[in-house]
Amino acid sequence: MIPQAKAWGLVPATRSSNGTLVLTSLWAASGSVFDYSQTWQLIINTGTTFAAFLMVFLIQTTQNRDGVAI
Template sequence: MSLAEGSTPTMPSDVRRRLSAFDRFASAASKYASRGSFFAMCVLLVLVWAPSFFLIGSIDTWQLIINTATTIVTFLLVALLQNTQSRADAAIQHKLNAIADGLADLMKQISEEHDEKPLHTDVQELRDAVGLENKESA
């Protein structure tokens, strides 16, 4: 990720990727599901369901209603939250790579200016640890 002479660095804040409709929906759902109002709605659902046994009469049907509702909500939320988490993980990894690459370049520059052999080893260890490749300047 070292820069070729004359090129400008790509910083994580410079990367703009247009989100798909599903990604935007997943982000909004994740934001809503993390609020207290969503939890209150879930508690309200249980409070409404619990006394409904007297209206339904059959314990099997009564249990099936709550089991089906919670299974569907859980299944959908897991898919949406996984999408959001995967994108967040990728963004963090991109930022960490940019930081490590910048640090490796700085260490390389300092070691060249001061001709310090141990620093060359440290640069290589940093690059190996984060998986950065040595790229030659053009």
């Protein structure tokens, strides 16, 4: 069993998880309004691509700082 103090590190940040869930739900619900058009799909594709790029940049920066510290 995982001690309670360490278990909190396994839980994702609440604000970001809830924000992502809300934005994705709103996007999915708006599909019928926009007739599931290509522009509607482009919105989520662009958003996820941008988020992935930021995550790669953040991970690289963190690893570089860690390498310098060692």
